[in-house]
Amino acid sequence: MTPQRVSLITLGVDDLDRARTFYEALGWAPAQVTPGIVFFQLDGQALGLFGRAALAEDQGRPEVPLGTGAMTLAQNFSDRAAVDAAFAQALAAGATALKPPEEVFWGGYSGYYADPDGHVWEVAHNPFITLDPDSGRFTLPVAS
Structure with missing residues (x-):
């Protein structure tokens, strides 16, 4: 049986620096920053910001425009x-x-x-x- 939980929410973004700046302006502190992705630790899960095109590529469907x-x-x-x-x-x-x-x-x-x-x-x-x-x-x- 699959556990009933969400561990990570990843948002596809057009401009990673702009998105990071926005969430930091909300008072959120990045927990981990690697090339191409920023993670914020939440209570029991994390929020990731990932380039929209890179996210589509990572999903194995680079031809699909993510909305x-x-x-x-x-x-x-x-x-x-x-x-x-x-x-x-x-x-x-x-x-x-x-x-x-x-x-x-x-x-x-x-x-x-x-x-x-x-x-x-x-x-x-x-x-x-x-x-x-x-x-x-x-x-x-x-x-x-």
């Missing part, structure tokens, strides 16, 4: 003020606002932005989920 926007990466915060602050920091770092944070139909508060390569991020507060106060770890409640 963005078909999925969303999300960060959850303990309150609405933290969501607003994260959204503002992303815009100051060069993100494009897609939807400013607002109350949403499911009872939470969220907004969306795109990083300089078009990868979509959601910043959200979910009042029905408790985040670990030290790590910010998000754990879904067990369904009954």
